[in-house]
């Protein structure tokens with residue numbers, strides 16, 4: 001008798017602040033997202049740190065029974081910010097290897113409130129999608145209207161002809177973790193794995 005290999009759980013990559021931000025709503029959202037991922041039996045993929053919202057999402061996912069995969073570059077690990085309690089922690093050589101591995105291991109991408117690291121990761125994975133390197137869904141998860149000024153600027157960019165409506169349509173937005181997870185799961189890619197080595 002042959003047994004088919006166990007299917008990997010649906011994996012959600014979360015980009016978010018290595019700080020907590022100034023409003024309790026941000027931490028509450030991080031905990032709600034991690035709890036929702038864990039309760040679904042899904043897997044979190046993230047930057048591997050234990051600081052700020054990053055650590056909060058990871059802890060909440062683990063507490064709710066989910067798996068957590070962290071990918072961290074050696075340079076950040078030696079600053080002793082790596083999370084020690086994860087299901088898998090990959091220490092890689094460079095930031096580029098880290099972002100490639102995070103993308104390879106993920107079926108969908110979410111950006112929560114965060115700073116320049118979060119912005120860079122969101123825009124990179126969005127650009128990769130636009131250029132056809134992958135077909136995985138991505139979304140912005142909002143709390144306290146944090147992303148509203150960015151969304152207004154992005155609409156301005158569309159109005160000024162630098163972005164297309166098709167690009168905007170790739171970015172799902174929600175203020176509720178459960179509904180964003182539902183949307184991203186419904187929009188999951190049915191095509192073969194992307195080739196992030198071509199990037």
Ligand code: AMP
Nearest residue numbers: 015016017018047049114115116117118
């Ligand atoms: P930021 O939004 O500037 O706080 O940066 C957070 C994002 O950048 C996360 O999604 C991580 O992937 C990465 N990052 C920044 N700082 C760290 C850190 N101390 N440990 C691990 N990843 C980090």
